[in-house]
Amino acid sequence: MKTLLTILFAASIIIAQNNVTLLSNLNQYPSAGYNDIWGYVDGSGNEYALLGVQIGTSIVNVTVPTNPVQVAFIPGPNSIWRDIKVHSTYAYIVTEGTSTGRGLQIVDLSQLPATATxxxxxxxxxxxxxxxxxDNGYAYVIGTNNGGxxxxxxxxxxxxxxxxFYYTGSNYIHDVYVWNDTVAAAAEDSYDLISVSNKFSPQxxxxSMSLPGIYAHSGWMTEDKRYFVGTEExxxxxxxxWDLADRTSWNLTVPTWQMPGASSYVHNLFILGNYAHISYYTSGYVVLDISDPSNPQLAGQYDTYPQNNGGTYNGAWGCYPYLPSGNILVSDISTxxxxxxxxxxxxxxxxxxxAEVIGGSVNLKWxxxxxxNNQGFEVQRKIDNEFYTIGFVEGNGTSTEINDYSFIDRSVTSGKYYYRLKQVDFDGKTSFSDEVEVEVTNAVSFILSQNYPNPFNPSTNIKFSVPTSxxxxxxxxxxVGEKVGEIVNDILPEGKYSMTFDANNLPSGIYIAKLSAGNINHSIKMTLIK
Structure with missing residues (x-):
């Protein structure tokens, strides 16, 4: 039997259920009702819930998790369905409603915490x-009015x-998960894998096979991108x-997992580390331990709909587990x-x-x-749409203190770069961070500048830069080509340098400074006048 829990308008009372603690509940639009949810973090580290309401989108500051406060509301078409995602400092909102505000709404979040526009x-x-x-600067919009x-x-x-492009090569697509230019599409009777490496010609x-009674609704990839965990409503x-080690086939590993002792419908699922975070309608918020993807285990639950566990479309619609604080956001249809x-x-x-660009290098800090049991972090950079390890930073084992880490990537030129961390336990288990994006606009180039002063007597400064170590x-x-001096003959890291050339023992005349690195050579003429 469930315990009926009455929660006031903005509850700050802390209540625990199965391995999950309630920090607060904000029910600001009880007569309207709610739908999906997403999260956002501003440049100052403030955390927000982007909460779908049937009459618009509520933006709630949850930096103090026991005291959520709405800071902006974006009106939209009245609809049971609303979905929200974030790119850079913008929120993108779609809905099934067709009145004023229909289509794609774009909201500027850069003015938070004051407001959003x-x-x-x-x-x-x-x-x-x-x-x-x-994903990666592209939006994928599905289930639109002109087809699936x-x-x-x-x-x-x-x-x-x-x-x-508008892709129509699958059945009606209800939802997608995208990574490394690959789309896993929930397409009614099947899950489809689609290459979008060419955004103008998806393939x-x-x-997957069609399973009896299934409606492919949504899903998420495990962090090693091998297994797809699907949900059907x-x-x-x-x-x-499903095991996707071979991208050309879907190998069914777990044919079914259902809430023990309940007939509730599953809705949406998100994966962080070894856990799947699920909005499970009348069963509320549910967590599965998927450290062994072939054997999911119930790890936690908080019931946002204590009335029953029946098969109705009530209770938890969506959840968001990716806030830096570790707090979980859940949207309940009624509360x-x-x-x-x-x-x-x-x-x-x-x-x-x-990630920050400093002096032509990318400085990563976490x-x-x-x-x-933390052995350390593999630092990974995306190259040709795949992540590769470029360094390793040792961890602090077991610690309850705040620990700061950093890594410098010097092997960059101008362009956009994407990084993530692969955390490694001493027992070999791994988990991945979210990606961070940085753009290098003034990367160091291979340059040999004209010496100064020139003419000179007896010394002059020579400046140069090298783009890679x-x-x-x-x-x-x-x-006549005779070497009369050698200023540098060593392995140098990427960067800018200034060297002094002393010609005190040389006669007046024209001299050539030659800079060599790999197959690149630059030269300048210098005039010594005594």
Whole structure:
């Protein structure tokens, strides 16, 4: 039997259920009702819930998790369905509603915590949509009014996106998960894998088998990108697990997982580390331990709908487990926003991860609030849409203190770069951080500048820069090609350098400074006048 829990408008009372603690509940629009939810963190580290309401989108500051406060409300078409995702400092909102504000709403979040502003509404390609997913600067919009295909939108201009393609090679697509230019699409009778490496010409890779009674609703990839954990909304199987080690075939590993002792429908699922965080309608918020993907285990639950566990579309609609604080956001259809804390065993709690360009290099910094059995972090950079390890930083084992880490990537040129951390336990278990993006606009180039002063007597300064670490030679020659001096002959890290050339023992004349690194050679003429 469930215990009926009455929660006031903004409860700050802390109540625990199964391994999950309630920090607060905000029910600001009880007569309207709620739908999906997403999260956002501003430049100052403040955390927000982007809460779908049937009449718009509520933006709630949850930095103090026991005291959530709405800071902005974006009106929208009245609809049971609303979906929200974030790119840079913008929120992108779609809905099935067709009244004022229909289509794609774009909201500027850069003014938070003061306010947020609707900056554009676009209905060029669709007037209603069921879901949206954003990855690597592209939005994928599905379940639109002109069919069940997938619109691919380029967000290079975040306020005025452009469409690259409308894909219709699958059945009706209800939801997608996207990584490394690959789409896992929940397409009614099957899950489909689609390559979007060419955003103007997506290609179908593979299709799962159709299972009796299943409706492929949504899903998420495990962090090693091997297993897809799918959800179906009709209580036939609830959760399935598919092995995608071979991208050309879907190997069914777990044919069904359902809530013990309940007939509730599953809705949406998100994976962080070794846990799947699930909005499970009348069973509320549910956590599965998927450290062994072939054998999911119930790890936690907080019931936002204590009336019953029946098969109705009430209770938890969505959840968001990716805030740096570790707090979980849950949206309940009737009772609004829940801020929860999952009390499971998290080996490393990563509270921040940032990338910054300094002096032509990328400086990565991250902070942990606690660590357990932490061997360290592999630093990974995306190269040709795949992540590769470029360094390793040792961890602090087991610690309850705040620990700061850093890593410098010197091997960059101008362009955008994406990084993530692969945390490694001493027992070999791993988990991945979210990606961070940084753009290098003034990377160091291979340059040999004209010496100064010139003419000179008897010394002059020679400045040069090298874009990558490697062997560098800077030598001085007379006009007949004889080497008369060697300033540098060593392995140098990427950077800018200033060297002094002293010609006190040389006669007046023209001299050549030659800088060599790999197959690149630059030279300058210098005039010595005594």
């Amino acid at each position: 609707l900056v554009n509404t676009i209905e060029t390609w669709f007037t209603r949509a069921h879901n949206i997913y954003i 295909g997938m619109h691919i939108l380029d967000l290079s201009n975040p306020v005025n996106p452009t469409r690259t 179908l890779i593979s299709v 009709f209580n036939a199987r609830d959760i399935t697990v 609004g926003l829940y801020v929860l804390k999952f009390n499971g065993s998290i080996p490393v709690e990563l509270s921040s991860f940032t 902070t942990t609030s606690s660590e357990k 490697g062997y560098v030679n800077l030598s001085i020659y007379n006009v």
